[in-house]
Amino acid sequence: MKCAIGHDSHAYYQHLGKPLILGGVKIPGGQPLKSNSDGDVVFHALTNAISGLTGVNILGKIADEMCIKHRITDSSEYVNEALKYMGKNKIVHVSFSIECLTPKLENYIHDIRLSIAELLALDISCVGFTATTGEELTMFGRGKGILCTCIITSN
Numbered sequence: 001m002k003c004a005i006g007h008d009s010h011a012y013y014q015h016l017g018k019p020l021i022l023g024g025v026k027i028p029g030g031q032p033l034k035s036n037s038d039g040d041v042v043f044h045a046l047t048n049a050i051s052g053l054t055g056v057n058i059l060g061k062i063a064d065e066m067c068i069k070h071r072i073t074d075s076s077e078y079v080n081e082a083l084k085y086m087g088k089n090k091i092v093h094v095s096f097s098i099e100c101l102t103p104k105l106e107n108y109i110h111d112i113r114l115s116i117a118e119l120l121a122l123d124i125s126c127v128g129f130t131a132t133t134g135e136e137l138t139m140f141g142r143g144k145g146i147l148c149t150c151i152i153t154s155n
């Protein structure tokens with residue numbers, strides 16, 4: 001059995017027409033995150049956690065090349081790229097924790113869990129997802145962006 005952690009954060013910025021996407025789900029009215037890609041901080045944290053299992057880092061050189069050279073901005077593709085190196089390891093559970101002031105994610109958590117479960121071919125019961133404002137003690141909790149941490153268990 002293995003455990004791995006992944007982490008990512010992005011700042012909000014003004015960009016008309018770019019949606020806020022979290023875990024592959026468009027959040028209506030959400031402010032977009034600054035990134036060359038779709039800025040999906042949840043999938044980026046997941047990609048990093050998978051890299052923590054495989055030892056093959058995707059975010060950085062490989063994802064930058066996918067994004068800039070091949071115009072692949074859908075972050076689920078970075079997750080899929082990371083999954084290529086899983087070998088015989090199989091993900092059995094993932095858990096996410098998000099810190100942000102806005103948007104309120106309560107109404108979207110089910111859809112986000114479902115989207116992550118589909119991408120990883122897991123049952124939704126194997127995808128945990130929580131969100132907190134952290135009592136506004138950090139820049140994320142004060143509305144400057146979103147922080148996401150992901151922990152994966154594999155066998």
Ligand SMILES: [Zn+2]
Binds near residue numbers: 009040041044
């Ligand atoms: Zn990122």
